[in-house]
Amino acid sequence: MVIIGVLVYVFPGVLASEEAHEAGGHGSAAAQTFLYIAVILIIAKISSLVEKIGQPSVLGELVIGVVIGNLTLLGLHVFEPIKHDAVIAFLAELGVVILLFQIGLESNIHEMKKVGMKAFLVAIVGVVAPFVLGTYVVGPWLMPGLSMNAYLFLGAALTATSVGITARVFQELGKLKMKEAQIILGAAVIDDIMGLIILAVVSAVVTVGAVGLGVISWIIAKAVLFLVGAIIIGQLAAKPISKIFSKIHTGVAMKFTIVISFGLIFAYLAQKIGLAPIVGAFAAGLVLDHVHFKYFKDAGIVQDIKAEIKDVRIDIRERIYKVIRPHAERHIEDLLEPIGHFLIPIFFVMTGMAVKLETLGNLKILGVALAVTVVAFIGKYITGFVAGKGVNRSIIGFGMVPRGEVGLIFATIGKSLGVVSDEVFSVIVIMVILTTLFTPPILTFLLKRSEASRSESK
Numbered sequence: 001m002v003i004i005g006v007l008v009y010v011f012p013g014v015l016a017s018e019e020a021h022e023a024g025g026h027g028s029a030a031a032q033t034f035l036y037i038a039v040i041l042i043i044a045k046i047s048s049l050v051e052k053i054g055q056p057s058v059l060g061e062l063v064i065g066v067v068i069g070n071l072t073l074l075g076l077h078v079f080e081p082i083k084h085d086a087v088i089a090f091l092a093e094l095g096v097v098i099l100l101f102q103i104g105l106e107s108n109i110h111e112m113k114k115v116g117m118k119a120f121l122v123a124i125v126g127v128v129a130p131f132v133l134g135t136y137v138v139g140p141w142l143m144p145g146l147s148m149n150a151y152l153f154l155g156a157a158l159t160a161t162s163v164g165i166t167a168r169v170f171q172e173l174g175k176l177k178m179k180e181a182q183i184i185l186g187a188a189v190i191d192d193i194m195g196l197i198i199l200a201v202v203s204a205v206v207t208v209g210a211v212g213l214g215v216i217s218w219i220i221a222k223a224v225l226f227l228v229g230a231i232i233i234g235q236l237a238a239k240p241i242s243k244i245f246s247k248i249h250t251g252v253a254m255k256f257t258i259v260i261s262f263g264l265i266f267a268y269l270a271q272k273i274g275l276a277p278i279v280g281a282f283a284a285g286l287v288l289d290h291v292h293f294k295y296f297k298d299a300g301i302v303q304d305i306k307a308e309i310k311d312v313r314i315d316i317r318e319r320i321y322k323v324i325r326p327h328a329e330r331h332i333e334d335l336l337e338p339i340g341h342f343l344i345p346i347f348f349v350m351t352g353m354a355v356k357l358e359t360l361g362n363l364k365i366l367g368v369a370l371a372v373t374v375v376a377f378i379g380k381y382i383t384g385f386v387a388g389k390g391v392n393r394s395i396i397g398f399g400m401v402p403r404g405e406v407g408l409i410f411a412t413i414g415k416s417l418g419v420v421s422d423e424v425f426s427v428i429v430i431m432v433i434l435t436t437l438f439t440p441p442i443l444t445f446l447l448k449r450s451e452a453s454r455s456e457s458k
Contacts, residue, residue, distance in 0.1 A: 036082045037091070037346070043068065044345035054444070056165050058404060059436050061345050062429065065352020073357060083353055092350040095343035096409055100278040101263040102340055103192065104285015105333050119186035121386040126187060126400050127194045130158035130379030138375045142368045143424065150424055152202045153414035157428045158376055159198055161191045162404020165436060169399075169443045180391050184399040187383070192406060196282060197223040199410055200275045206417050222273055227283050230266060234287030238262070256335045262288060278409060288332055351408050351429065354415070359423045360430075369430040376431050377401055395446050402439040403432045 047060030068079045082088060135155030139146070143154075166188065170181045200223045245258055263284040270280025360366050380400040384393030411428040414420030420428070 032081070033085055033087045036085055036088055039079075040082065040088070040346055040349050041342070044349050054440055055437065056404075056440070058162075058165075058348055059433060061348035062352040062408075062433055062436075065349040066355045066357065066429075067352075068349075069353030069355060070357040079353070083350075088346065088350065091343055092347040095340075095345075095347035096412075097263065097267050097277055097281045098336065098340050099344050099347065100409075101267075101281040101285045102333065102336055104282040105288060105336070106285075116186075118387050118391075119183050120190060122183060122187035122383045122396060122400065123190035123194060125386050126161060126191050126380055126383040127159045127198070129382055130376065131155040131198065133375050133379050134158040134372075138372055142371055146421070146424070147419060149202075149206045149419040150414075150421065152205060153410060153420050154372075154424060154428065156195070156198050156202050157403070157407045157410040157414075157431075158372075158379055159191070159195045160403045160406035160410060161188045161195075161380070161400050162402040162406060162436070165402040165404050165439060166399045166443065169440050169447070173444065173447050175447055180387075180395045180399065183387055183391065184396055187400065191400070192282065193227065195406060195410075196276070196279045199413065200279060203276060203413060203417065206414075206419050223275060223279065226270060226273060226275060226279065227286075230269075230280070230283040231287055234262075234266070234284065238287060252335070259288065259332055259335055260339070276413065348408070351412060354412075355426050355429050356422045357426075359426045365423055365427065369427045372427055373431045373434045376403065376435050392446070392450050395443065395450065398439060398443050398446060401435050403435050407432045 043064050044057075044061045047064040048057040050060035050063075051057055069083070071077070071079060132155070134157070135151045139151035139154045143150075166184055167176070167181075170176045170178075170184075175181055176185075197220060201219045204219050242258060245254055248254065263281050266280035266284035266287075267277035268280065270283070271277045360369070381394075381397035383400050384391075384395070384397030387393055387396045407428065411420060411425055411432075415425050
């Protein structure tokens with residue numbers, strides 16, 4: 001609350017009434033939106049203090065969004081205009097597209113193939129079990145009287161897995177190479193693809209109405225064909241397109257233009273065939289690879305350095321190559337990071353602001369949220385039992401638990417379609433927050449205990 005109070009005094013324009021906002025004309029409206037964006041970004045950055053206690057920044061952005069979005073309960077209406085600003089709503093939607101584009105870029109098709117059948121089985125169970133539990137068990141049981149479409153979105157939201165949260169825990173403990181980590185990361189990527197297909201099917205069911213098996217099969221086929229076709233055609237087209245544009249200019253600006261345009265065009269194409277734009281953005285991310293941009297100056301840094309030092313002893317040359325190569329291969333992701341830092345926090349803060357805490361004044365709704373969270377844990381934890389022998393099943397099970405951004409995307413789309421009520425939306429967001437909050441410490445404990453056990457056995 002201290003932070004919120006400071007912001008109110010630092011940005012007095014936020015206190016301006018809506019009448020004054022409208023009276024100022026277009027220029028005044030635009031300036032007010034600039035101020036709102038600045039407030040959101042500063043609040044989001046301040047909320048990253050949660051990282052100091054070992055929690056991901058997304059948790060802080062959600063919580064701070066919930067706080068400022070519910071100040072009306074204290075009689076403070078300072079941040080209410082932000083909820084209704086069309087420009088900020090658009091930026092939040094663009095942030096979702098950029099987020100899924102980044103997830104696709106960070107995924108690797110070849111690494112997914114290496115993970116094998118174990119990751120595939122973990123992903124299947126990690127999607128089917130939560131979806132069935134949410135749609136046909138916990139939804140109707142705990143929230144009777146809602147439409148089937150609402151239960152479908154609840155089940156869909158429970159299928160998500162936030163690979164970023166789990167990966168960060170493994171990375172900080174230096175365990176990314178262990179077998180359990182590889183299975184989890186591979187399964188989470190497959191999980192994302194299956195989740196996006198489920199999202200496309202559920203969205204179509206809501207939009208079109210009751211649909212038969214044939215229609216659902218066609219939706220699934222479209223999703224699969226789009227993903228496979230986009231990957232194949234995109235990989236074939238990316239290199240020649242890059243080569244053509246490199247003849248115009250080989251600088252970073254041109255490379256950035258190609259990368260971001262690729263993601264946005266794929267998002268548009270996905271929307272045109274009836275899929276969510278985030279499906280197209282994810283597919284575009286899977287397609288692009290650093291080798292597609294070897295014609296640009298910055299992408300050729302490794303080759304240039306190797307050419308310059310070809311007379312140096314080979315071992316020194318190779319050491320330098322190993323140092324430089326990771327940066328060169330990550331350059332596409334690095335280009336998108338600034339725009340991600342700008343747009344993605346807007347999405348999370350706005351999502352938090354959409355939570356109405358007055359709905360939790362009802363103890364029954366709060367109880368439902370806690371029960372759904374328990375089901376969310378169970379639905380993913382059982383995935384460890386299909387991972388086979390030779391692995392720590394608890395690590396795999398808890399590693400699949402955090403829902404993170406993908407679960408929020410499902411809930412937001414359901415709310416935009418009018419099938420997810422304020423109560424259900426709040427329940428889903430609380431589930432996301434709790435799975436995000438509790439998983440890192442649990443996973444850290446399990447990894448450290450596993451390491452201790454292995455040390456003792458030696």
